Amino acid sequence: QEIFLKDYKKPSFTIESVNLTFELFEEETNVTNIMKFEKLDESADLVLDAQELELKEVVLDGEVLGSDRYTHDEETLTISNVPQEFTLEIRNRIYPQKNTELEGLYKSGDIFCTQCEPEGFRRITPYLDRPDVMSIFTTTVIADQKKYPILLANGNKVHCHESFNTRHGVTWHDPHPKPSYLFALVAGDLDFITDSFVTASGNDVELNIYVDKGNSDKADHAMKSLINAMKWDEEKYGREYDLDIYNIVAVDSFNMGAMENKGLNIFNSAYVLADADTATDANFMGIESVIAHEYFHNWTGNRITCRNWFQLTLKEGLTVFRDQCFSADMNSSEVQRIQDVKALRERQFVEDASPTAHPIQPKSYISMNNFYTATVYEKGAEVIRMLHTLLGEENYRKATDLYFETFDGQAVRTDDFLWAMKEYGEFDLEHFKLWYDQSGTPSLEVEENYADGKYTLTLTQNVPNKVDGSLQKAMYFPLKIALMDKTGAVAEEKMLIISKESESFMFEGFEEKPVLSINRDFSAPVIIKHQDVDFAFLMQHDTNSFTKYEAAQEFAISILFKLMEDIESDISEYLEAFGALLELDTDLSYKALLLELPSISTLMQKQDVVDFEPLYKAKDKLSYEVAKKYEAKLLKLYFQNHEPLNSALDSKSIAKRALKNRVLSLLSALESKEIAAVAKEQYEHSLTMTDRITALDVLESIDAELSEIAFNDFYNRYKNNTLVMNKYFALLAASPREGVLDRVMALQNDEVYDEKVPNLVRSLIGVFARNYKYFHAKDGYGYKFLSDKIIEIDKINPQMASALSGAFKIYPKMIESNKKLMKATLECIVSTQGISKNTFEIVSKILK
Ligand code: ARG
Ligand code: ZN
Numbered sequence: 001q002e003i004f005l006k007d008y009k010k011p012s013f014t015i016e017s018v019n020l021t022f023e024l025f026e027e028e029t030n031v032t033n034i035m036k037f038e039k040l041d042e043s044a045d046l047v048l049d050a051q052e053l054e055l056k057e058v059v060l061d062g063e064v065l066g067s068d069r070y071t072h073d074e075e076t077l078t079i080s081n082v083p084q085e086f087t088l089e090i091r092n093r094i095y096p097q098k099n100t101e102l103e104g105l106y107k108s109g110d111i112f113c114t115q116c117e118p119e120g121f122r123r124i125t126p127y128l129d130r131p132d133v134m135s136i137f138t139t140t141v142i143a144d145q146k147k148y149p150i151l152l153a154n155g156n157k158v159h160c161h162e163s164f165n166t167r168h169g170v171t172w173h174d175p176h177p178k179p180s181y182l183f184a185l186v187a188g189d190l191d192f193i194t195d196s197f198v199t200a201s202g203n204d205v206e207l208n209i210y211v212d213k214g215n216s217d218k219a220d221h222a223m224k225s226l227i228n229a230m231k232w233d234e235e236k237y238g239r240e241y242d243l244d245i246y247n248i249v250a251v252d253s254f255n256m257g258a259m260e261n262k263g264l265n266i267f268n269s270a271y272v273l274a275d276a277d278t279a280t281d282a283n284f285m286g287i288e289s290v291i292a293h294e295y296f297h298n299w300t301g302n303r304i305t306c307r308n309w310f311q312l313t314l315k316e317g318l319t320v321f322r323d324q325c326f327s328a329d330m331n332s333s334e335v336q337r338i339q340d341v342k343a344l345r346e347r348q349f350v351e352d353a354s355p356t357a358h359p360i361q362p363k364s365y366i367s368m369n370n371f372y373t374a375t376v377y378e379k380g381a382e383v384i385r386m387l388h389t390l391l392g393e394e395n396y397r398k399a400t401d402l403y404f405e406t407f408d409g410q411a412v413r414t415d416d417f418l419w420a421m422k423e424y425g426e427f428d429l430e431h432f433k434l435w436y437d438q439s440g441t442p443s444l445e446v447e448e449n450y451a452d453g454k455y456t457l458t459l460t461q462n463v464p465n466k467v468d469g470s471l472q473k474a475m476y477f478p479l480k481i482a483l484m485d486k487t488g489a490v491a492e493e494k495m496l497i498i499s500k501e502s503e504s505f506m507f508e509g510f511e512e513k514p515v516l517s518i519n520r521d522f523s524a525p526v527i528i529k530h531q532d533v534d535f536a537f538l539m540q541h542d543t544n545s546f547t548k549y550e551a552a553q554e555f556a557i558s559i560l561f562k563l564m565e566d567i568e569s570d571i572s573e574y575l576e577a578f579g580a581l582l583e584l585d586t587d588l589s590y591k592a593l594l595l596e597l598p599s600i601s602t603l604m605q606k607q608d609v610v611d612f613e614p615l616y617k618a619k620d621k622l623s624y625e626v627a628k629k630y631e632a633k634l635l636k637l638y639f640q641n642h643e644p645l646n647s648a649l650d651s652k653s654i655a656k657r658a659l660k661n662r663v664l665s666l667l668s669a670l671e672s673k674e675i676a677a678v679a680k681e682q683y684e685h686s687l688t689m690t691d692r693i694t695a696l697d698v699l700e701s702i703d704a705e706l707s708e709i710a711f712n713d714f715y716n717r718y719k720n721n722t723l724v725m726n727k728y729f730a731l732l733a734a735s736p737r738e739g740v741l742d743r744v745m746a747l748q749n750d751e752v753y754d755e756k757v758p759n760l761v762r763s764l765i766g767v768f769a770r771n772y773k774y775f776h777a778k779d780g781y782g783y784k785f786l787s788d789k790i791i792e793i794d795k796i797n798p799q800m801a802s803a804l805s806g807a808f809k810i811y812p813k814m815i816e817s818n819k820k821l822m823k824a825t826l827e828c829i830v831s832t833q834g835i836s837k838n839t840f841e842i843v844s845k846i847l848k
Contacts, residue, residue, distance in 0.1 A: 001837075004364045005310040011128060012044035013037050015135040020125065022105075024112055024143040024187055027097065029105060030056075033090045033125040035135075037082070045080040049122035049129040052094070052104075053077075059089040077126040090126050099123075100756055100796045108253035109212070111188035112148070113266055115259055118309050118368045121180035131306045132411040134177040141187055142169035148187040150210060154178070154262045156244050174262055176242065177409060179305055184261030186249045191216040195223050197230050199240045205230075210249040211273060218273040221284055221649075222248065222291050229292035232326050237400060239299045248272065248291070252722060253757050255799045256372065258290050260297030267294070270723055270759060276647035278724050280690040281654045288330060293323040299404065307411045309368045313360040313436075314414045316372075317380020321388070324381060331651060334545035335589050341522045341546070344382065346601045348374035349441050349527075353605065354809035355846045357439040357467050361414055366841040369799050375439075382525040383435045387421050389478045389495070389523055390432075395424040431476035431499060438472045440464035444479075444498070446530040450513035455483065457516065460502040467845075474501040477524035480544075483507060483514035488541030495523070520544040536577040539594075549593055552581065556622070557598050557606065563618035571622065575629050582633050588641070588655035592662040597623060600772055604810075611815045612772045623669035631670065638663045638678070647687040661694040668698040676703040683710050693727060701736045725752045726763040733767035740774045741781055755793060758800050765789050769807035776814070780821035783808075787825035790839060791832050798836030805829070805842040812846075823847070 016036040023030040037046070055072055058065040060082065070079045079088075099106035104123030105114050114120065122129040139153035142161070145168040155174025163169075190210040197205045207226060209219040226248070233239045248265045250272035258267040271290040274283050300322065301315035328336040351357060351374050358371070360380040365371055388396045403420035414436055422429045440463060447458040459479075463472045476499045483492040491514055492507055507514075515537060519528050521544065535555035542548040555574055562569040581594050603615045627634065641660035646653050664682070667675045676699060683695035696714060699707040711732070718724035733744050747753060747764055754760055765786070769775050775782040786807060794801035811822050829835065829843045 002364050002366050003368075005308070005361075006363070008308050008310075010040075011130065011133050012041035013039055013046060013128060013133075015128060015133055017136045017138070018127075019138045019140075021140045022142065022185060024096075024141065024148065027095070029094050029096055029112075031090075031092050031094060031125045033092070033127070035088050035090075035127075037086050037088060039082065039084050045078055046082050046088075048077045048079075048126035049075065049119070050077040050092075050126040051075060051122045053123070053126065054093040055126075056091040056093060057089075058091075061086050092125055094124060101799065102253055102255050102758070102797060103799070105185065106253075108251035110147070111186065111190070111212075111249075111251055112143075113186050113188075113249065113251050114184050114261075115255065115266065116183050116261070117181040117259060118312075119181070121183055124183075127180050129180050130308070131179040131181060132308060134179050134305070134409075134411060136175065136177055137183060138171065138173045139183075139185060140169055140171040141185055142167055143187045147189060150186070150188055150190045150192075152184075152186040152210075152247055152249065152264055154182070154184055154264050156263075174243075176262060176303070178262050178302060179411065182260070182262045182302055182305075184259070184264040184266055186210070186264065186266065188249075189213065190249070193219045193223060195227065197227055197241070197246075199230075200234045201240060203241070203244070205241050205243070206245045208245070208247045209272065210247065211269070212250070212252075215250070215269075215273055218275050218278070219250075221274050222272045222287055225288040225291040226295060228288075228330060229295040229326060232292070232329065233296060233299070233322075236325070236329075237299070237322070237397070237404075239404070241298065242303070246295075248294075252759070255758050255797070258294050260294040260301055262298070262302050265294045267291075268759065270726070273723060276649070276688050278689055278718070278721060280693055280727075281649070281657060281688075282690070284649060285327065285331070289323050289327045292326045293319055296322045296326070303409065304404065304407045305411045307413050309365070309371070310361055310363070311413050312371060313376045313380035313383075314412065314417055316377045317360060318384050318417070320377050320381035321384040324385075332587060332589055334587070335593060337521060337546055338549050338590075338593050340378075340381075344374070344378045344525065345605070346599065348378045348525075349605060350601065351375055351806075351809065352379070352439060352441045353464075353813075355467060355812060355848060356806075356809055356842060359435075359437050359439045361436040363437075367798075367802070367836075367838040369838055370802055370841050379525060386435070386477055386524060387418075387425070387432075389480075390427045391421065391425040396421075399424040427497075428476055428499065434473060434475050435477075438463065438475070439466060440472065441525065441527055442475050443527040443529050444519075446516070446518060446528060448513075448516060450510070453508060453510050455507045455510055455514055456504050457481075457507070458502065458504045459496075459498060461498065461500070467848075474499070475526075477526070479518070480520040480523040482517040482520060482544065483510075484517060484541060484543075485510075485514060486512065488537075488543070490543055498524070515541075517542050517544055517547045519547065519550075521546050522550075536573065536580075539577050540580055545590060549590075552577075552594050553598050553602070557603065560598065560603060560615075560618045560622055561606070563621055564614045567617065567621055571625060574622075575625065578626055579630060579633075582630060582637065588659045589651070592655070592658040595659075595662050595666065597626070597666075604772070607813075609815050610810060610813045612776050616773055620669070623666065627667050627669040631667065634663045634667050635678075638667070642682070644682065644686040644691065657688065657690050661690065664694055664698055668701050671702045673703075676706055680706055680710065683713075689724070689727075693731065696731055697734075700731065704737060707737075719752055722752065722757070722759070726759050729753065729760065729763040730767045733764050734771050736773065740768070740771060741777070741785060744768045745785065756796060758797065761793065761800055761804075765793075765804060766807075769804060775807065776818055778817065780825075783821050783825045787829050790829055791835070794832075794836050794839050795834075798838040801836065802838035802842050805839055805846070808843070808846050 019034040021032040096105045096107050103120040141151040151170040153172035155172050158173045159171040161169035191213050192208050192210040193216050195207045211219050243263045250267045250269040252269050254268035258271050271287050296319050300318045306314050324340050399421045442463045445460040449456040461474045479496045479498050482490050535551045538551035559571050559574045604610050638660050641656040679695045679698040682691050699710050769786050790801045790804050826847050
């Protein structure tokens, strides 16, 4: 059953207050739910969402209703003839211990926890489970005192009940009206760290991070990130926190990264726990950004929420933009921007070119869970960034102030946000809105003309057709460019407004043809098509760190495609330009990015018909030539920056690790004994997980024997730490060595592996599905393996299964032989009896 944006109707009832009581037991949980309703639409029946609930009693204004007074089916509880105002008390039973979908109330190990966004609350108790119904929640949690000493819910703690026998209870009250998707509850035997934050207006906020017993020494970085985020939101957006307490709980079984429940964030433990011995530098950055993301939601998501789920990007696109800017301020802004764009292209561009492409504001869905996508999040963030670029920092701040003032406490639409932007911006709002309604990545063809001192730039937009084949219109966006002279001096720097299908811009007063630097800072999420570019020049002279990086990538890409045509092609010009990068005196983490060769995913996107074999061949060849030519220089760079005993997390130390590990990876193309020995040494003597992971990865690609020894050591050292074991599985699933599928299959029987834990499934199965060489093997076994897993996991956790199905998105672009094999396995999935609507929606779209 498909839900459409155009069918949206306002709710017929409001809920003034909700009073919930949870009695948690080892077999079942009893829920008592007392709601005060007001009817807005005279003739309406009360239709509550209710899924997999055992109904015990329904009491309306004190009167117990007979079963003839209501109807209860798979999805709803309906009561007709209700008065204008009334109190409804519902008692129902649920079974969190059996909840493997990890939606609603469930158990992660020994911890009771919840995940309600978008529609999990209806699996807890009957409710108007939609974001535009906001209410005031009071929650009492009662459980065994020994097993569950910590009892948490949203808001402020208002009462600790006297314990009775072995049981105790706590009542929480959240004064801010909120939709049900922000409800949360936690019960467990947890350690915690505590700190505090004084807001700009002087309120003292207690901050707690709860973790599994024994892990409290791994939460400091998360706490520091939280405090930085609170301060940043006050300074950058004028937004303060609004409760006396802010709680974060880390759990191991979680479908996503984290959840912004009011006053009680619940996190995948991967985004909380870290120390240098067990987490990589990238993990530390990930924690900083996700902690901030969830905190920022308090204003962009919670105080102002979404009218319906089609508006998801209103909170997600905006909050991702906010967390990206925060990370840029905390670290290197140029590195941050490149990494954000890389992530966008590797995930979102691929999605936008696939059968599941959708606008950042989708028009319909079968399962809303399928729309927490790179498009809604990351492309959504790029759209907000374009608004920021169009308005400028100062006006953008005025516009967001207006947005917060106007819509605080309401459930609103992306249109409402755009209205506030338009109040302080001069841009064509109606035209810009197409970004919310159209799918696909626009491309921009560049044509240059130069004569008599005049330079003309002609830009032609091409917006791909919609998935259904219909045409789409040219977009409106800011495009930052610069024109340079032959010494690299910038003669002209401009932000162009692109709004037509094709248009020309003229610049005068040049002595010779200037060099173009286009889409600086990646000011618009488009693909630039530009022939005959002097990449080597831009790699040396471009003054914009993004376009300089871009030139290095594009140069490598063009050479790789040349190698695909003829593996003996002349690549000397590229090698020379690469050599110049090695000499470059610049920030080391930026340099590490400049030296990276394009990913297989990047290359695949440039093929009309995807065939991975020639891509790998070309990339192997180029990697080898680079490493051979610069072996001595690379080794020197490695040893200059290798500090095995330095596990500090300051930016200099992180940058040094990034650079020397990049260099080591480049050198691995030589597959030499010498490099293997360097990697072995690094594995054995470095103090950081960052270094160990790179060393393992390099050993795995060069030397099966050394690799096995190191992996065994790693396993024995970390087998009791699931977060680290995720890395172990992921490294082996990404292995470039023959026979990876057999090894992945065998690893499923490892005692650490557990198909019910999403992180482990993502690490082993999910990573294998992105190991293109083996997943797309010509014998079809990769496809068969994944589709069997999808069908199996779908019965446990449909969200996980549908996420795995994403690996098949590339189907229509594959070469014929692979397509045939894929088709058979995909048909097998959709025709499986009882397949979830999550998985069905994705796979049927791919097949269409
Ligand atoms: N709102 C959460 C976040 O972005 C993600 C929740 C995702 N939930 C889901 N069922 N897909 O921080
Ligand atoms: Zn979010």
